[in-house]
Amino acid sequence: MKLVVDANIPAAEHCFGAFGEVMTCPGREVGAAHLRDADALIIRSVTPVSAALLADSPVRFVGTCTIGTDHVDTHYLAEHGIAFASAPGCNADAVVDYVLASLLTLGERGGWTLLNRRVGIVGVGNVGGRLQTRLQALGVEVWACDPPRAEREGEAGFASLDTLIERCDVLCLHTPLVSTGKHATRHLLDAQRISALAPGTLVLNAGRGDCIDGLALRRRLTGQNDITAVLDVWESEPAIDAALHDLAALATPHIAGYSLDGKLRGSLMIHQALAAHLGQTSELTLEAICPPPALASLTLQQALPEEEALRLCTRAVYEVRRDHESLTREAHALGVAHGFDRCRAQYPLRREFSTLCVHLKGEAQPLAPVLRAAGFDVVAG
Structure with missing residues (x-):
């Protein structure tokens, strides 16, 4: 074979x-x-x-x-x-890590607090659902938009996209790309909806690039410069819009889900599917193919503001600014298309929040609930 x-x-x-x-x-x-x-x-x-x-x-x-x-x-x-x-769900936790890292980074840069934001999630499947769970565990107010789920499960707990645009400070897109039909998502965030975004809104897309009208977003950012964009996915990858790249507060090359853990889960899931297709059994496990993390533990002993502790632990595992800087550097050196692919092909080793065990001692012990909610493994006492 x-x-x-x-x-x-x-x-x-x-x-x-x-x-x-x-x-x-x-x-x-x-x-x-x-x-x-x-x-x-x-x-x-x-x-x-x-x-x-x-x-x-x-x-x-x-x-x-x-x-x-x-x-x-x-x-x-x-x-x-x-x-x-x-491999549905294989890298969902990695994408959620990316979203939290991005929001914490921009909150620090802009002087606002994630825990006080109102976050709208568009597409509440494997990724969006886990993001909703973590944000709500952190105490963040979350609004959810998922018309296919609302149709199947009932309207309770869901709102329209236009309602999210009207009421939310942060808009996170995690939809699949559906080109036609009642629930089409291509250019879901179109020129009209982009124009309707309130000044100060942060738009984050870690779903599919074609779900946002990139030209309309570029025009809003160029003309009014009153919203913020975090873009991991783009139209026409890898030949992405260079001007839009330069306008994004964080611009990364479709790597939100690129944790080693997520990739290996995907490899294992397809291994298992192929074995089943061939009528074979498999005993291969994730533990057998996944190495231990380079940084397995972190100890905190002093009292810290919650968001400072979240940023500290997040950056011990993943620094999203490095991915932004890497794409910017490679795009300027090689052009956006070659730079985009080079970043993906040479992506550094990255682990998920759950691989970091945070030991809390003394005055740091009250931080346990918020750090657990964010996805870290916490030991207090």
Whole structure:
């Protein structure tokens, strides 16, 4: 059996070598020629999978080690009897870490307090739902917009996007990309809604780039400069809008979910799906392929303001400003498209909040509830 695997998928040999020969290839370079004698294709979000790629191949299994599936023509796969698997939820906690790190960073920069913000979450699935849980545990007021869920579950607990725009200080987008139909999300935040944003609003998109009208957002930022944008996903990746990049308070190259833990969960989930497809059993575990974190623990002993403690612990694990600075540096050196892909391909090792054990002693012990709510492993006493 031959498997073609995106070169950016970690533990590829460990997860897929037992099934046969593994050939790795950069995700954007995977073409029909690579698949002429391949039985399986394992990808991430940068590889479009359609008839053009698979028509003349013997591939019978496609797996994407990502939450999103809009890069895969699942109808074509189903029509041609090609098995498909994705990894829903694999990196959801990493994206939530990214959101909290971004909000804490910009709160410090702007002199405002996250715990006093009113946050609107658009798309309350794997990522948005976990973000809602953590924010509410922190005591943040959260408004949720998810029309498909509201339709299935009832309106209680949900509000319209326009209501969120009217009432929230922060707007976080975590929707899949749906191009057509009643719940289409392409340009969900369109020119009219961008114009309606109140001065001071912070817009954060870590879902899909096409869910925001980038040109309209650039015009608002250029013309009025009275809102803030945090963008991890973009239209036309990797050839993103250079002017919009320069206007964003934090601009990162689609890496919100790029924790090692999340990537390895995705690899393991597709390993398990392929094993099931082949009628095999697997005993491979995340612990077997995931190394211990470089910084496993942190001790706090002094009383600190809650947000200062949150920032300290967050930066012990993940510093979002480094990703912003890396993209800016590479984009200026290589151009935005090559810089974008280089940042992704050479992304440094990053772990999730849950891998840090925070020991609280003495006057720091009252910080336990807020640090646990943020996702850290806390030991008090």
